[in-house]
Amino acid sequence: GIQVEQSPPDLIxxxxxNSTLRCNFSDSVNNLQWFHxxxxxxxxxxxxxxxxxxxxxxxxxxTVATERYSLLYISSSQTTDSGVYFCAVATGxxxxxxxxxxxxxxxA
Amino acid sequence: xxxxxxxxxxxxxxxxxxxxxxxxxxxxxxxxxxxxxQFPKQSLMLMATSNEGSKATYEQGVEKDKFLINHASLxxxxxxxxxxxxxxxxxxxxxxxxxLKNGAAVDEQxxxxxxxxxxx
Numbered sequence: 001g002i003q004v005e006q007s008p009p010d011l012i013x014x015x016x017x018n019s020t021l022r023c024n025f026s027d028s029v030n031n032l033q034w035f036h037x038x039x040x041x042x043x044x045x046x047x048x049x050x051x052x053x054x055x056x057x058x059x060x061x062x063t064v065a066t067e068r069y070s071l072l073y074i075s076s077s078q079t080t081d082s083g084v085y086f087c088a089v090a091t092g093x094x095x096x097x098x099x100x101x102x103x104x105x106x107x108a
Numbered sequence: 109x110x111x112x113x114x115x116x117x118x119x120x121x122x123x124x125x126x127x128x129x130x131x132x133x134x135x136x137x138x139x140x141x142x143x144x145x146q147f148p149k150q151s152l153m154l155m156a157t158s159n160e161g162s163k164a165t166y167e168q169g170v171e172k173d174k175f176l177i178n179h180a181s182l183x184x185x186x187x188x189x190x191x192x193x194x195x196x197x198x199x200x201x202x203x204x205x206x207x208l209k210n211g212a213a214v215d216e217q218x219x220x221x222x223x224x225x226x227x228x
Binding site for chain 1: 109142146150151152153154157199201203215216217218219221222224
């Protein structure tokens with residue numbers, strides 16, 4: 001089956017810093033999403049981005065489908081950005097595979 | 109986005125009892141719902157995919173007789189953990205996708221808040 005690798009696994013930032021999270025996948029996908037899981041476990045949809053670039057406030061994402069990777073950019077990080085960021089892909093139908101996640105901690 | 113609810117948000121039960129978890133899509137009719145399981149500090153593992161009116165498709169290694177899934181309508185799916193044991197303690201999360209919301213196709217998955225199950 002498809003493999004999804006996220007890097008880095010852990011990341012500590014000073015408030016105000018920028019960061020880039022990466023998601024590599026091993027096969028063609030028809031669906032890619034980025035999520036933020038908050039400390040209470042709720043998964044929050046950040047981007048639905050099977051290809052191209054999108055921006056939402058301080059966050060932006062780019063997926064290069066032909067090279068099988070996606071990037072999530074966080075600018076001017078805030079303490080509320082802390083949590084786990086997941087990349088999830090689907091290859092056909094709706095079956096979705098999650099990466100292991102990047103655990104982010106933003107220090108005040 | 110879309111709203112998905114789960115009930116209960118947490119449950120503590122004795123070993124051997126059965127627990128039912130409900131997942132509802134509140135503002136769109138989802139053709140497909142998914143059930144995931146998440147252990148502490150780990151990623152989400154897909155347990156099964158259910159489509160309204162048909163039998164769920166279980167992932168390899170997931171016991172269908174242990175984790176009963178019913179998808180009776182386009183807005184409700186239930187997961188029943190039968191004869192629960194301590195090793196079933198986990199965070200269970202559902203998601204909904206497919207169908208239409210305000211006339212537009214729902215291609216992405218929207219997740220419920222999760223149910224934390226503790227079996228004593």
